[in-house]
Amino acid sequence: MKKVHLAFAATLLGATAMAAPAHADVKIGLLAGVSGPIAPMAPPMIDAAQLAVQQVNEQGGILDGQKLVTVVGDSACNPQNATDAATKAVNIEGVIAIVGPYCSGAVLAAANSVTVPAGITMITPSGTSPEISRLDDKDLVYRTVPSDDFQGRALARTLLERGTDRVAVAYLNNDYGKGLAEAFKSEFEERGGEITAFAAHEDGKASYRSDLAELAAGGADTLVIFDYGDGAGLTMLRQALENGFFENFVGGDGMKSDAPIKALGAENLTTFTASSPVGETSQALELFNEVFKAAGGDPDAIFVTTSYDATFLAALAIEKAGGDKTKVAEALRSVSDGRGEVILPGEWRKAKELIAAGTDIDYEGAAGDHDFDERGDVPGAYALFKVEDGAFVVDAEMK
Structure with a gap:
């Protein structure tokens, strides 16, 4: 597998330039927290998302062999920035779905002002506020991380x-x-x-x-x-x-x-500890960790599993919906509802063939099984981390 492009600045500046001719592109928005309070967390999250896109494109592409392209915008963990970035992604770039934003306030603002009125499905990998569950979102806002x-x-x-x-x-x-x-x-x-x-x-x-x-x-x-x-x-x-x-x-x-x-x-x-979501030990998590690490990524970075899963799920839903943005949300539920043949991280070609054959699939992600409830929320696992030898290590499971 080619090395994931880990030069963050180049990823941001070249996200749209790497595409094939415009008529062949299938675009998804990636509303990252490039600047603002979680900016240092953003690069590995973007790299994880780009890994999912790379796998799609290397295994036959999306829909009729088209290229999946990410349009990266900076939500800056700020409601106004998120609204502006979402507006550009939806109205100018013509994205079919959005992964992000990364922060809760940005998710709420972008959803209310832009994506829900436009009928665009949004999947946030790190927006954790309970307020997201209470959105009047027309079943268009989902997350791959549990609620706070x-x-x-x-x-x-x-x-x-x-x-x-x-x-x-x-x-x-x-x-x-x-x-x-x-x-x-x-x-x-x-x-x-x-x-x-x-x-x-x-x-x-x-x-x-x-x-x-x-x-x-x-x-x-x-x-x-x-x-x-x-x-x-x-x-x-x-x-x-x-x-x-x-x-x-x-x-x-x-x-x-x-x-x-x-x-x-x-x-x-x-004497400092911090809680954080963790992927439940599984074949899917092990597979993601191996591939992401081999590509130069850090599997232990926060929200990389949820970022990868959100992007891979968006691609699966677009494939299942035949590229029809009005059907992406329904398709998203159907590819991860616990029924059908199991799809693991990176198994794009297999998923594409099964969808084409009309066979039900069930994506089991690096961050866990994403069986969305009626609010678009998922269950999850957390651990308490301590600092040891200059890094965070698990101190205790949280239940």
């Missing part, structure tokens, strides 16, 4: 099981931070835990020392941070360590970033 309602509650149960029953909670004042924090708080308190302080904070401040002092005033020795490790979450973690406000630190998936390790040093993060 599950993550927040699982994290609460895990901390309590480990003997942490008194915490302070700081959360970023956006759809992601608020949704995760509220799910955590509900479960933690229902099960007897005490939250000594629960406070939102704004992004982009130079100092959070006064916020941290107020959070620490309740006497908890553990601070739970629902933010991004490449943004305000990093600043808050650094200043909490510098000033000795707390002894232990816990983050959600947004905090599982290499940025804190690089900026603060692994030796200073011995």
Whole structure:
């Protein structure tokens, strides 16, 4: 297999230039968080998506041998940027489906303003807010990552099981931070835990020392941070360590970033853990890990499995729908509903032949079985990670 194009800048700038003649292209939008608070997470996610596209094109192409092409846009984890990027992808580029955006607020804005009115199916690999489940989306918005309602509650149960029953909670004042924090708080308190302080904070401040002092005033020795490790979450973690406000630190998936390790040093993060979705051990996950690693990707990077699955599923749905955008959502459910012949990551040629023959297929992804419920949500698995030898490693399963 050819090496996946891992030069991120070239991927972004050349995403549309790599296509065959325009009449042969089948386009899907890839609304990534190229800039903004999760920018360092975006390159491996894009690489995973491009791997799925490469496999499609190397195994016969899509529909009548046409090329599948990604149109990359920058949602910047910002509602306005996401709306602009989605508008361009839908109205100018003519995409049939969209993978992304990467952040919850961007998903909500793009869906409400652009994709739902246009009848375009959207699959986000990392938009986790419970608010996405409540969208009036005409059955057009899906995700390959579980809702934060599950993550927040699982994290609460895990901390309590480990003997942490008194915490302070700081959360970023956006759809992601608020949704995760509220799910955590509900479960933690229902099960007897005490939250000594629960406070939102704004992004982009130079100092959070006064916020941290107020959070620490309740006497908890553990601070739970629902933010991004490449943004305000990093600043808050650094200043909490510098000033000795707390002894232990816990983050959600947004905090599982290499940025804190690089900026603060692994030796200073011995009491820091973070929750994150993980692929359930399976043949599909092993197959993806092997191919992605051989192509130069990092299988352990966050959201690479969900990004790959979202893209491969979009291609399968377009194939099943015969390229008719009005039928993509229905097709998406039918290729992953637990019925039919199993399709594993990379098995495009097999899937294409079965679809052509009218045989039902069931995609089993790297991130798990994507049996979408009525809201377009999927079940999933999470783990709690710690920092060891300069990298995140699994510390405990979360249930």
